Amino acid sequence: MSDPKYAIGIDLGTTHSALSYVNLSGSDGEKTQQSVLAVPQLTGPGTVEDLPLLPSFLYLPHPDEMAAAELALPWNASGAGPVAGEMARSRGATTPIRLVSSAKSWLCHPGVDRRAAILPNDAPEEVTRVSPLEASTRYLQHLRQAWDTAHPEAPFTQQAVTVTIPASFDPGARELTAEAARNAGYDAVTLLEEPQAALYSWIQGSEGRWRKEVKPGDIILVVDVGGGTSDFSLIAITERDGKLEPHRVAVGDHILLGGDNMDLALAHLVARKLAEGGTKLDPWQLRALTYGCRAAKENLLADASAESWPIVVPSRGSKLIGGSIRTELTRAEVTTFITDGFFPKVEASSRPAVRARAGLTQLGLPYAQDAAITRHLAAFLGRQVGATADVPGFAERQNADHTFLHPSAVLFNGGVFKSALLATRVMDTINDWLYMEGAEPARMLGGADLDLAVARGAAYYSYVRRGEGVRIRGGTARSYYVAVESAMPAIPGMDPPIQALCVAPFGMEEGSELELPGQEFGLVVGEPVHFRFFGSSTRRQDVIGDVLDFWGPEELIEMNEIQATLSPEGRQAGDVVQVRLHARATEAGTLELLAVASDGQRWKVEFDVRAEGQ
Amino acid sequence: MSTSNNLPSFWARIPLAFGAFFKTLGDAEFAARIQQGPTVAPPPAPVAPPPLAPVPAAAPLREATPDAALQLLALLQREARLIDFTQESLAGYADADIGAAARVVHEGCAKVLREHFTIEPVRTEAEGSRVTLEEGFDAAAVRLTGNVVGKPPFKGALSHRGWRATSVRLPKLAEAHDASIVAPAEVEL
Numbered sequence: 001m002s003d004p005k006y007a008i009g010i011d012l013g014t015t016h017s018a019l020s021y022v023n024l025s026g027s028d029g030e031k032t033q034q035s036v037l038a039v040p041q042l043t044g045p046g047t048v049e050d051l052p053l054l055p056s057f058l059y060l061p062h063p064d065e066m067a068a069a070e071l072a073l074p075w076n077a078s079g080a081g082p083v084a085g086e087m088a089r090s091r092g093a094t095t096p097i098r099l100v101s102s103a104k105s106w107l108c109h110p111g112v113d114r115r116a117a118i119l120p121n122d123a124p125e126e127v128t129r130v131s132p133l134e135a136s137t138r139y140l141q142h143l144r145q146a147w148d149t150a151h152p153e154a155p156f157t158q159q160a161v162t163v164t165i166p167a168s169f170d171p172g173a174r175e176l177t178a179e180a181a182r183n184a185g186y187d188a189v190t191l192l193e194e195p196q197a198a199l200y201s202w203i204q205g206s207e208g209r210w211r212k213e214v215k216p217g218d219i220i221l222v223v224d225v226g227g228g229t230s231d232f233s234l235i236a237i238t239e240r241d242g243k244l245e246p247h248r249v250a251v252g253d254h255i256l257l258g259g260d261n262m263d264l265a266l267a268h269l270v271a272r273k274l275a276e277g278g279t280k281l282d283p284w285q286l287r288a289l290t291y292g293c294r295a296a297k298e299n300l301l302a303d304a305s306a307e308s309w310p311i312v313v314p315s316r317g318s319k320l321i322g323g324s325i326r327t328e329l330t331r332a333e334v335t336t337f338i339t340d341g342f343f344p345k346v347e348a349s350s351r352p353a354v355r356a357r358a359g360l361t362q363l364g365l366p367y368a369q370d371a372a373i374t375r376h377l378a379a380f381l382g383r384q385v386g387a388t389a390d391v392p393g394f395a396e397r398q399n400a401d402h403t404f405l406h407p408s409a410v411l412f413n414g415g416v417f418k419s420a421l422l423a424t425r426v427m428d429t430i431n432d433w434l435y436m437e438g439a440e441p442a443r444m445l446g447g448a449d450l451d452l453a454v455a456r457g458a459a460y461y462s463y464v465r466r467g468e469g470v471r472i473r474g475g476t477a478r479s480y481y482v483a484v485e486s487a488m489p490a491i492p493g494m495d496p497p498i499q500a501l502c503v504a505p506f507g508m509e510e511g512s513e514l515e516l517p518g519q520e521f522g523l524v525v526g527e528p529v530h531f532r533f534f535g536s537s538t539r540r541q542d543v544i545g546d547v548l549d550f551w552g553p554e555e556l557i558e559m560n561e562i563q564a565t566l567s568p569e570g571r572q573a574g575d576v577v578q579v580r581l582h583a584r585a586t587e588a589g590t591l592e593l594l595a596v597a598s599d600g601q602r603w604k605v606e607f608d609v610r611a612e613g614q
Numbered sequence: 615m616s617t618s619n620n621l622p623s624f625w626a627r628i629p630l631a632f633g634a635f636f637k638t639l640g641d642a643e644f645a646a647r648i649q650q651g652p653t654v655a656p657p658p659a660p661v662a663p664p665p666l667a668p669v670p671a672a673a674p675l676r677e678a679t680p681d682a683a684l685q686l687l688a689l690l691q692r693e694a695r696l697i698d699f700t701q702e703s704l705a706g707y708a709d710a711d712i713g714a715a716a717r718v719v720h721e722g723c724a725k726v727l728r729e730h731f732t733i734e735p736v737r738t739e740a741e742g743s744r745v746t747l748e749e750g751f752d753a754a755a756v757r758l759t760g761n762v763v764g765k766p767p768f769k770g771a772l773s774h775r776g777w778r779a780t781s782v783r784l785p786k787l788a789e790a791h792d793a794s795i796v797a798p799a800e801v802e803l
């Protein structure tokens with residue numbers, strides 16, 4: 001990359017994607033010249049509009065459904081291939097068997113082969129499905145082509161590009177996102193966690209005033225509730241050489257729960273109400289009702305004086321007046337279902353309910369089973385009570401009596417928090433928890449752009465990586481382990497107990513590489529070796545090579561198996577090669593495990609292993 | 615200052631300047647005359663006799679392209695069901711039913727206007743307040759009504775603020791797109 005003109009940030013969201021960019025020549029220090037790219041996309045057959053957001057939906061049209069010429073884009077005159085964006089979403093709503101949605105949630109679904117063509121997962125045989133990886137690739141490609149069309153003077157591949165991911169993404173999903181970017185023709189891409197992007201955007205938006213709003217010793221909780229996922233992060237503010245330095249100390253688990261669930265919950269409530277009155281809705285009307293409920297919810301949550309909001313489900317046929325159904329959403333319903341249903345006032349000690357899954361194999365996405373975001377938040381803060389123990393300047397603030405980590409400031413992100421009522425509810429709940437433990441209330445950091453903050457923050461990160469402005473330190477957000485059989489006598493009828501060997505410690509800084517000491521593995525060339533693989537978001541003290549005999553049920557989470565295959569290049573198949581494991585945190589923001597032979601040859605250990613029998 | 619009183623004032627010159635500007639831009643013959651430099655005397659009459667009865671040139675009228683209109687119609691139907699609404703007879707429906715449908719139309723129309731146009735009031739003063747129109751005011755943007763006599767500055771009450779579309783963002787259309795289908799028929803399989 002010789003001399004980029006722009007720093008580009010891409011928010012690859014579950015429901016929407018966006019591209020923001022900073023003009024490098026017009027920016028200096030904390031004064032940045034930033035814009036959002038209007039993305040040309042089909043909004044109907046033969047109709048192209050420039051919109052700030054690209055809905056992350058892919059529609060796979062039937063060959064007779066639309067003439068290819070009607071699907072032309074500025075960079076795709078023939079109109080070949082699937083359709084991404086607004087038309088995909090609206091068209092797909094009436095033909096869901098051809099619609100790929102939530103590809104990002106599938107990309108981090110550990111139970112499926114994410115390179116296999118499995119989407120849409122309820123499509124009939126004749127629809128050519130795509131993989132979660134390919135769907136993500138398509139959105140990234142669309143954004144690249146939109147950029148190249150708008151900026152022919154500054155080719156995309158020559159710019160500094162950052163793509164955001166949920167902080168909760170495991171190494172496999174991170175690697176797949178980087179792979180999707182490569183497949184989409186991105187030359188060098190950096191990954192950034194979305195809550196960090198939100199904080200960058202807030203820092204940038206404050207134009208330097210953020211230094212007055214936070215001080216060393218602050219712990220910022222980022223609550224990011226998007227369309228499909230909720231994501232939490234904790235960022236501690238430290239001081240180094242007289243300068244404030246944010247330090248990302250903890251990230252939450254992946255929670256498939258977001259604003260869309262709320263709209264759907266309300267739509268089902270209203271549909272039930274209508275059904276009691278004898279009005280049955282078809283799927284088309286239910287979708288219209290969902291849109292209506294979203295608007296009604298937003299209005300009721302924005303205007304505290306409104307007691308109810310009318311909803312009209314338009315008729316499907318051309319008889320609008322005769323065929324429309326009028327109903328309404330009341331404040332009591334919104335309060336019960338949204339405020340108290342998704343954001344209940346709970347104790348700091350409450351935890352999300354977990355139901356045993358009905359079966360082993362899942363066809364759909366693993367949605368969160370407890371809808372209460374505040375309970376997920378309580379669990380997160382409780383689990384991370386020791387998150388700042390090792391951060392310089394925070395040791396004395398650590399108190400053994402605290403049952404959860406005490407944040408001192410909260411930054412909200414995601415369209416859900418356009419409702420001040422919901423942001424206030426979360427603040428009140430957290431402040432109740434703090435009050436019960438005798439702590440000062442946390443304050444809310446205001447002024448965030450809830451829809452575009454992630455894309456803007458990502459562009460700003462592309463910019464600060466080049467040496468200007470403040471950077472958040474963090475490193476890897478988990479420690480990682482492989483299972484090794486312990487040297488204990490076998491007991492009949494029991495699996496041999498396993499030990500966990502730490503192969504990558506917490507907080508590895510990008511660009512660093514560690515070797516696993518002592519342990520050598522004999523791998524057979526050409527024969528894949530599987531390891532059970534674990535991650536921990538709380539075990540910060542383990543160093544590479546540590547062996548755990550025992551761990552708490554919440555401490556280590558088992559992830560997909562990982563697999564090392566020594567390709568037979570230069571070696572005989574069947575040979576045994578002694579390798580050592582290395583962990584490497586790449587500049588791009590991914591984690592790599594490597595098997596390194598004594599002669600220096602390296603093989604990557606794959607995180608994303610194809611499912612059995614595929 | 616020996617300027618004759620016949621010369622136009624500064625304020626009167628502003629519309630003249632604009633008029634000349636647009637006339638130069640739009641009228642090639644006029645532009646050619648400007649290019650030739652100021653003519654003190656009219657150009658010498660051609661030898662050929664002038665036409666006996668000069669036919670007044672027909673005022674050029676612009677033909678509006680139907681595509682943009684059809685496009686807007688399609689948007690209003692898609693978002694606001696405007697064609698459905700207006701094609702239906704209101705007879706036989708209670709006002710409550712019509713009101714329910716009107717919500718769909720109102721919300722949709724507002725969305726189309728918001729997304730595809732930027733619309734601002736022509737006058738920012740509150741309606742009912744007294745306004746003064748200086749000489750050379752834009753007669754296209756302000757319509758005089760009632761006792762229209764005398765000379766500017768005109769003083770009067772603002773009865774409507776007016777609307778100005780400061781930008782239009784209509785979607786681009788594919789070459790082969792048939793804009794006359796403002797709403798396709800739908801067949802559920």
